[in-house]
Amino acid sequence: MAIPILFLRLAAKCWRNPALWPELRRMTVRYALGLHFLPARRARTRARQRERMEAERAEALAWCRERVIQPDELARRLAVPFAPADVEAAFPDAFREARARVAACPLEEFGGIVNGGAANLDLLYSLARAVDARSIVETGVAFGWSTLALLLAVGERDGAHVFSVDLPHCFNTPDRRWRDGDGWVGAAVPHALRKRWTVFMMADREGLPRALRAAAPVDLAHYASDLSPEGCAFGYAAIWRSLREGGAFIADAVERSPAFRRFAEDLGLDPVVVEGGDGGSGKYQGILFKQARHSPRANVATDA
Numbered sequence: 568m569a570i571p572i573l574f575l576r577l578a579a580k581c582w583r584n585p586a587l588w589p590e591l592r593r594m595t596v597r598y599a600l601g602l603h604f605l606p607a608r609r610a611r612t613r614a615r616q617r618e619r620m621e622a623e624r625a626e627a628l629a630w631c632r633e634r635v636i637q638p639d640e641l642a643r644r645l646a647v648p649f650a651p652a653d654v655e656a657a658f659p660d661a662f663r664e665a666r667a668r669v670a671a672c673p674l675e676e677f678g679g680i681v682n683g684g685a686a687n688l689d690l691l692y693s694l695a696r697a698v699d700a701r702s703i704v705e706t707g708v709a710f711g712w713s714t715l716a717l718l719l720a721v722g723e724r725d726g727a728h729v730f731s732v733d734l735p736h737c738f739n740t741p742d743r744r745w746r747d748g749d750g751w752v753g754a755a756v757p758h759a760l761r762k763r764w765t766v767f768m769m770a771d772r773e774g775l776p777r778a779l780r781a782a783a784p785v786d787l788a789h790y791a792s793d794l795s796p797e798g799c800a801f802g803y804a805a806i807w808r809s810l811r812e813g814g815a816f817i818a819d820a821v822e823r824s825p826a827f828r829r830f831a832e833d834l835g836l837d838p839v840v841v842e843g844g845d846g847g848s849g850k851y852q853g854i855l856f857k858q859a860r861h862s863p864r865a866n867v868a869t870d871a
């Protein structure tokens with residue numbers, strides 16, 4: 568009985584914001600479809616789904632481990648002049664203040680289990696500078712560590728702006744503490760940098776097209792939100808269409824499903840894979856550059 572009550576609470580919270588209704592409808596349909604089955608059949612279906620997911624994850628992880636390169640190889644592999652940088656060492660005060668703000672968050676699970684932790688910040692910062700990014704789109708904000716790194720990278724560049732998409736926190740936390748969650752989205756981002764930041768508080772399906780329209784043509788995009796194969800397929804394709812030629816796309820947590828490998832294969836591109844982000848090892852990022860149509864495989868510099 569707890570689940571319908573949670574839905575009602577969520578609906579009550581969202582009713583004033585029509586941009587959230589489609590996500591609420593998708594959640595309701597998923598839930599109702601689950602109810603349709605008898606408990607025994609439901610358990611069997613879930614077990615089969617879990618098995619398939621685990622097999623897909625194992626395949627994706629093996630692919631990442633096989634392809635991963637060390638950070639010091641990045642400069643040689645990327646098709647742009649790339650100087651790896653440590654963003655926290657470059658902006659110690661900004662990070663100290665951000666940590667203090669984030670530490671004040673009373674919602675234990677906010678940046679952890681539910682939100683999956685921070686992105687590969689040095690990669691985001693260095694790559695944004697390498698492509699001279701001014702127009703950036705990211706999905707998945709949580710505390711906003713990736714947002715902070717991207718805003719620090721664009722600095723005061725003319726017209727620079729970061730457009731982010733994230734669901735209100737109430738969609739993540741199935742208990743009453745979600746009431747206080749929304750204010751913590753992007754807590755790491757200081758007020759001084761917020762004039763260059765717009766966040767679309769809605770699901771990717773609704774928010775990403777809006778963010779991409781506002782940002783187009785996009786210099787750099789970071790995807791770190793819905794990691795289901797369907798979510799990734801939608802998000803990656805939408806981002807790719809709006810990316811400018813020479814722009815860079817970073818997909819976070821590509822070890823979670825074969826979606827990124829399949830996406831790159833469909834484009835006929837050879838992506839770079841690195842390991843990093845919150846927790847250090849075991850989390851991988853895929854990088855793709857959008858090149859002119861006549862040179863589809865010239866995505867990364869050759870080893871020669």
Ligand SMILES: C[S@@+](CC[C@H](N)C(=O)[O-])C[C@H]1O[C@@H](n2cnc3c(N)ncnc32)[C@H](O)[C@@H]1O
Nearest residue numbers: 682683685686707709712713734770771792793
């Ligand atoms: C791993 S966290 C992002 C971490 C962040 N990039 C950082 O570096 O701090 C993932 C975020 O994706 C968001 N998310 C998950 N599914 C989503 C969806 N379908 N649409 C929009 N946001 C979604 C969650 O709300 C969560 O805040």
